[in-house]
Structures are given as C-alpha cells and as structure tokens.
Amino acid sequence: MLALAFLIPLGLSLGGQAREEAIADAARRSALVTGALAVSVEPAVVDRAIEASGDDPATRPVVHGLDDVDAEAGRADAGQLDRARAEGRSLVVEVDGGVLRLDPVVLGDRTAVVEVFVPDEALGGSGRWWLLAGVALTLVGAAVLVVDRLAARTVDATRGLVTAALAVSDGDLGVRVEPSGPRELAEAGHAFNRMAERFVAARTEERELVADLSHRLRTPLTVLRLDAEALESDDTSVDAFSQAELDHRRGIRRIRQAIVTLEGEIDVLIKTTRKAVATEAAPAMCDVSEVVRERMVFWAALAGDQNRPHRVVGAQLRIPAPVPRAELAAALDAVIGNVFRYTPQGTAFEVAVSRRDGYVAIRIDDAGPGIANPDRALRRGESDQGSTGLGLDIAKRVALQANGSVSIDRARLGGTSVVMLLADPEATPRQVSRFGLVGRMAREAREQKGSGRRWSRQRPTNG
Structure with missing residues (x-):
C-alpha cells in the first residue's frame, strides 16, 4: 500500500512533466520555422528551417497557408486550422497517436499556421x-x-x-x-x-498440607489400633462357637484388618505427598490382576458376612497398567465399596479383568437396583444417594491418569456395570493423526465426552 500510495502520484507527476517538456520542445522547433517565415516566405528558406528543426520527418513542422509549400503531410484538419487563425494564439489539440501544436503566423493579408506533431512516446506513455x-x-x-x-x-x-x-x-x-x-x-x-x-x-504446599493432615490421623489411629489389640482373640478355629460368637469374632478380625489397611494407606499418602513436584517420577506400574486379587481378599470376607455371592474373572494372568498400585487399589475400593453401600445385603457382584484393543478393562457388575442418572454419578461431588459423590470420581481420575476412561452401563446381572479402561503399556502404539493445537483440542473434547454414557433403557429402582 505504501508503494502504491507513493508511486502512483509519482507516475502521474512524471507524466505531466514529460508532457510539458515535449510540448516545450515542439514550441522550440515551431519557433525556428515561424522565425524563418518572419524573414522570408521563399520555399527554400522555409524548407531549410524545417530541416533544421529535427531529424525525424514524422515530427518536423508543417506549414499551412503558403501556396508554394506542400502541407499535405500535416495531421490537422481544416476546422483546427481555422480555429488557430481565428483565435490568433498557439493551440494544443489531441489527435490519434499524440498531440499537435498549432502556431498562427500573420503574413500580410493572410495567416499561415505552423503545425508540430508530438507522438505519445514523447509525452511519456506506458513505459x-x-x-x-x-x-x-x-x-x-x-x-x-x-x-x-x-x-x-x-x-x-x-x-x-x-x-x-x-x-x-x-x-x-x-x-x-x-x-x-x-x-x-x-x-x-x-x-x-x-x-x-x-x-x-x-x-508442593498443597501436598505438604495433605501430608501434615494425614500425619495428624496417626494419633487417633494408634489409639484405635491399641484398643483393637486389647479386644479378645479373633480366632474362630480354636473351639466350637455359636453363630453370634462367630459373627463377633469375625467382626473383630475385620476391624483389625481395616486398621492395618488404613495405616498402610496413610503411610503411602504421606510418602507420596512428600515428594517434590519438580522431581516427581513417571507413573508407577502395577499388576492389575494382583491388585484385584489382593483387594478381593478383603472384600470377600465382608461379602461372606452379608451373604453376597461374588466371583472374580480373568485375574489369573499378569496384566500391567501405568498407575501406582495404591491408587488403583483405592479406585477399586471406591467402586466396590459403593456396591456394599448402596445395594441390599445378599446382592451378588462380579469383578472381571480383561485386556484387548490396547486397553486393560476392569469391570465391576452388581445385581442391585442400578443408577438412575449415570451422567450425574460421574460428576465430582454429586450423588443421588446423599453421599459425598467422590467415589466414582476417584476411579475416573485414576483412569484418566492412565490415558483411559470410566463408563457406567447396565450390567448383565441386572444392576450397575462400572468399567474402568486403562491404557495397556505393552500394546502396539496406534498411529494417531495430529493437526496441531486444533486437533489436540478436538481429541481431548472427544475423550471427555466419552468418559460416560447414558443407558439405552432405565431400570426402575425398587422401593
């Protein structure tokens, strides 16, 4: 734009200047002839003046109005010549291929007109x-x-x-x-x-605060552990006991196991949160099958007391997953705990582990009444049962940490089916098309959208 704003006026200015210079040169050549006419009108004198005005025959002056001079080479018509004679002054008129300068010369009782042709090239044309x-x-x-x-x-x-x-x-x-x-x-x-x-x-400050708060739990936990140790024996094999006594001793055993588990979780929490953020290691690896078997040992005891049929499927072989062992155990406890909390005693449940398509799937099914609003259940802090609404969110965060997702569907047993998908670290990586920041944002939106789905049909809950 600056070049155009500067060069267009410059071109117009140069064109006007070239035109003025060309017409001034024509006036100079015309003056040579008009001067000769003022001295003599002899053809020889006029011809010498014309030849002296320039070398190009096409641009040499032409004299109109002299009987002895051939003016047929001129370009001006009769009207233009009459106008020049009538006005008695020099005229510049446009013709094809350029302009004409007409200078009238009074010679006694008649008026001659000197014509000088200026072509477009001399006027500064398209060049x-x-x-x-x-x-x-x-x-x-x-x-x-x-x-x-x-x-x-x-x-x-x-x-x-x-x-x-x-x-x-x-x-x-x-x-x-x-x-x-x-x-x-x-x-x-x-x-x-x-x-x-x-x-x-x-x-770092947040993690330190969590570690401090976790450490403060050790004092009441120690007191609780000492009180549990002061209880009577939980051995159920030393003698024959009544059903009430067996339930009492099994309850003491569960309390002691829960205290040991809670102490271990607090120790892991303190060690984890004490790590500096800048030197955090990459996500740890764990064996999903081993974690499932270990946690089911704990939940199986409680399931036996509540007469809950249960089974574990697919947890025989080693199946690695890119999540810390403690976090996966916490996610399993959160989901299985919901089964015990929100379904009646005697409700069956199943824990299955599978591995395909680049993912490790952990499925927890139950035969309970189901969840009326799966989408809401996956949102943090919201629950239809009056709880904190953080159980499924714990499982969701663990799955996202492993580049996976959590979904809720209808179970084959008739109740809720919670499926955790974890990326398989040993699977062959798939080629993913990447289109810069826009493609990245689109993929993240699809992943978030796919973290939960509605059921095609709702099963009414039993009152």
Whole structure:
C-alpha cells in the first residue's frame, strides 16, 4: 500500500512533466520555422528551417497557408486550422497517436499556421508505468524479506511459548521458556516462568498440607489400633462357637484388618505427598490382576458376612497398567465399596479383568437396583444417594491418569456395570493423526465426552 500510495502520484507527476517538456520542445522547433517565415516566405528558406528543426520527418513542422509549400503531410484538419487563425494564439489539440501544436503566423493579408506533431512516446506513455511497477515490486519484495527476517525472532518466541504451555498442560511442570523476541513477548515469557514456578510451589504446599493432615490421623489411629489389640482373640478355629460368637469374632478380625489397611494407606499418602513436584517420577506400574486379587481378599470376607455371592474373572494372568498400585487399589475400593453401600445385603457382584484393543478393562457388575442418572454419578461431588459423590470420581481420575476412561452401563446381572479402561503399556502404539493445537483440542473434547454414557433403557429402582 505504501508503494502504491507513493508511486502512483509519482507516475502521474512524471507524466505531466514529460508532457510539458515535449510540448516545450515542439514550441522550440515551431519557433525556428515561424522565425524563418518572419524573414522570408521563399520555399527554400522555409524548407531549410524545417530541416533544421529535427531529424525525424514524422515530427518536423508543417506549414499551412503558403501556396508554394506542400502541407499535405500535416495531421490537422481544416476546422483546427481555422480555429488557430481565428483565435490568433498557439493551440494544443489531441489527435490519434499524440498531440499537435498549432502556431498562427500573420503574413500580410493572410495567416499561415505552423503545425508540430508530438507522438505519445514523447509525452511519456506506458513505459514509465512499467518502470514504476518494477520499482514497486522490488520495494515490496525487499520489504517482505526484511520483515520476514525481523519477524522470525517473534515467531520463534511465540512458538516456544505455545510449546511450553502445551507441555505444562500435559503435566510437565519442569518446562521453562527462554524469554526472547520483542519486549512484550519477552515479558510474557518471564510471566509464564513465574506462573510455572508459582504453580509448582502451590502444588508442593498443597501436598505438604495433605501430608501434615494425614500425619495428624496417626494419633487417633494408634489409639484405635491399641484398643483393637486389647479386644479378645479373633480366632474362630480354636473351639466350637455359636453363630453370634462367630459373627463377633469375625467382626473383630475385620476391624483389625481395616486398621492395618488404613495405616498402610496413610503411610503411602504421606510418602507420596512428600515428594517434590519438580522431581516427581513417571507413573508407577502395577499388576492389575494382583491388585484385584489382593483387594478381593478383603472384600470377600465382608461379602461372606452379608451373604453376597461374588466371583472374580480373568485375574489369573499378569496384566500391567501405568498407575501406582495404591491408587488403583483405592479406585477399586471406591467402586466396590459403593456396591456394599448402596445395594441390599445378599446382592451378588462380579469383578472381571480383561485386556484387548490396547486397553486393560476392569469391570465391576452388581445385581442391585442400578443408577438412575449415570451422567450425574460421574460428576465430582454429586450423588443421588446423599453421599459425598467422590467415589466414582476417584476411579475416573485414576483412569484418566492412565490415558483411559470410566463408563457406567447396565450390567448383565441386572444392576450397575462400572468399567474402568486403562491404557495397556505393552500394546502396539496406534498411529494417531495430529493437526496441531486444533486437533489436540478436538481429541481431548472427544475423550471427555466419552468418559460416560447414558443407558439405552432405565431400570426402575425398587422401593
């Protein structure tokens, strides 16, 4: 735009100047002939003056109004000549191929007219526009090259900032940017580094607070453990007992097992939260089958007391998953605990483990009344049963940590089926099409949308 705004007026100005110079040159050549006519009207004198005015026969002056001079080579018509004689002054008129300068000369009782033709090339035709177009293209090309080189630092700084932001969103809290580029981008880089440092510090403080609160639980837990140890023996094989006595001793055994499990969970929680965020290790690996078997030993005892039929399917072989052992155990306890909490005693349940299509699936089915609103049950802090609504959210967070998901469906047993999908670390990676930031956001939206689904039919709950 600057080139056009500068060169178009320049071209017009140059065209006007060239026209003026060409007409002035025509006036000079016409003056040579009019001067000769003022001295003599002899044909020989006039011809010498005409030849002296220029070498190009097409642009030499032509004299109209002399009997002894051939004026047929002229371009002016009778009307233009009569006008020049009538006005008694020089005229410039447009004709095909250029302009004519007509100068009247009074010779006694008659008036001669000297005609000088100026072609378009002499007036500054299209040649100057081609020259100016070339200058404009050269200026624009040079400007693009200079701006591109100057903007390279800005583009690199922006790209680095975007890459660092995406890395932080993926969980890499140790990434930092080297502030560079224009002042505004450099300030944005410093602000990003400060934000990342503050985020790490805030997360560390939060984990320390959780660790401190967990440590404060040890005092009442120790008292509870001592009181449990002071109870009578929980051995049910030393003698014959009544059903009430057997239930009493089994209850003492469950209390002691729960205390041991709770102590272990608190120890894991304290050790985990004490880790500095900047030096956190990658997600630990665990054997899903082993965790399922271990937790079912605990829940099977309680299921036996409540007359709940249960079984475990597919937990014989080793099946790895990229989640810490304690977190997977907590997720299983949260889902199985919901079965015991929200279904009547005697309700059957099943825990199945399978592995296919790049995922490890953990399915917990029950024969209870089901869940009326599966979508709401998967939202954190919401529950139709009056609880905290955090049980399924724990399972969901563990699944997302393993690049998986959680879904709720109708179980074959008739009740609820909760399925946790965990990425299989030993599966062959699939090729995923990536289209920059837009494609990344689209995939994340699809994953979040697929974290839960509605049932095709609702089973009415029993009052």
